[in-house]
Amino acid sequence: MLDLKNLSSEINLKIQQVKDRETLESLKTLYLGKKGIITEAFKSMGKIDADNRKNFASELNIIKSNLLDQINSYQSKIELKEIEEKLNSEEIDITLPTKEIKKGKIHPVSQVIDELTCIFAEIGFSVAEGPDIENEFNNFTALNTPEHHPARDMHDTFYLDENKKTLLRTHTSPVQIRTMLNNKPPIKIIAPGRTYRCDSDMTHTPMFHQLEGLHIDKDINMGHLKGCLDFFLKKFFEDENLEMRFRPSHFPFTEPSVEVDISYKLENNKIVVGKGDRWLEVLGCGMVHPNVLKNVKIDPKKFQGYAFGVGIDRLAMLKYGITDLRSFFEGDLRWSNHYGFDANDVPTNYRGLSK
Incomplete structure (x- = not known):
């Protein structure tokens, strides 16, 4: 014991x-x-x-x-x-000067994506996303792009293998293909994201941002497309008097296809959107080609729809007076402080979506 x-x-x-x-x-x-x-x-x-x-x-x-x-x-x-x-x-000398508190800025591209998402949400569009690395079918074939089309050439597309089966997507249209393959109509989406092409100058960069829109349902027509884009452009440029026109064009994945122009004028060598007697191309669109619907197993006799694509960076340049696209991606803090947005100073219409 x-x-x-x-x-x-x-x-x-x-x-x-x-x-x-x-x-x-x-x-x-x-x-x-x-x-x-x-x-x-x-x-x-x-x-x-x-x-x-x-x-x-x-x-x-x-x-x-x-x-x-x-x-x-x-x-x-x-x-x-x-x-x-x-x-x-951990003694602190309270007589020392305080450290400078630096606030970050919202990049114009992020700001414009938030604005676009907010605007299209008002008319029933949801956001869809997809991978930056795509296959040849989703990026070209499913979109009715012919084998000999120039967009498939090496000088336009970043291919990741010798067989040209894997690539960096050249537009966000593959997101539309993925959505249609995995969902039944009605479909109403926008697809913002990064895209890649072999190009570089003041208005082109190897990586840039696009927003694609797609609306598939019964009895959709060009009138619905025009109404959608008219609402979007007037909201985005904050001008109810903005003039828009359709101009015939050609894209492999839409038929009929049109370019969309908006009115503008020059004041002190700056573009003023929505006024004047000049026209500026801002996006391409059209009715989804029946071959595209067939490629994603949607019956073109029962369903039809429209699609459109617009450059997010270009919209930012037009709305906020930025002259060189390359500056978007240089990471210069002086540029970001000048063109960036404070979280509390974003336009009231879009404040709810800002991060």
Whole structure:
């Protein structure tokens, strides 16, 4: 049977040697752990005769209670000591000048994406996304692009393999293909995102941003397309008097196809959108080609729709007076501070979508 007097004396001696949290935890484990001395003593009480068991249990409980009290007391002292040491080592000179707090800016591309998302959400469009690395079928074939089309040439497209089966997407139209393959009409989406082409000058960069729109349903016609784009352009450029016109064009994936122009004038060598007798092309669109619908297993006799594509970076340039597209991606903080947006200063119409 365990000698409780010796155990009490031993505990008092060891508790006085505690200097830090580690030795205190070791002491606690030694006596109160799963295989601790006091724990094992309680387990062995069945071997003690009935006459001595009650007194043994009472004295052992007193020893355990005293030990817990001392452990808690020492733990409080150690924590207080640690706090004091931390305070002494982290003294702050309140006479020093404060550090400058630098606020980040919302990039014009991010801002315009938020604006576009907000505008199209008002008329029922949802946002769809897809990978930057695409396959040849989604990027070209499914979109009715002929084998000999110039867009497939190496000088226009970043191919990632010798067989020209994997590439960096040249537009966000593959998102439309993926959406139509995985969903049944009606479909009403916009697909903003990065795109890639081998081109670089003041108005072209190897990586840029596009927004594609797609609306597939029964009885969709060019009137719906015109109404959608008229609403979008007037909202985006904040001009209810903005004039828009359709001009016949050709795209492999739409038939009929049109370019969309908006009116503008020059004031002090700056473009003023929405006024004047000049016309500026801003996007391409048209009715989805029946071959595209067939490629994604949608019956063109039951469903039809329209699609459009617009350059997000170009919209930002037009609306916010930015002259060189390459500056969007140079990472110059002076440029970002000049053209960027404070979170609290974004246009009221779009504030709910700003991050």
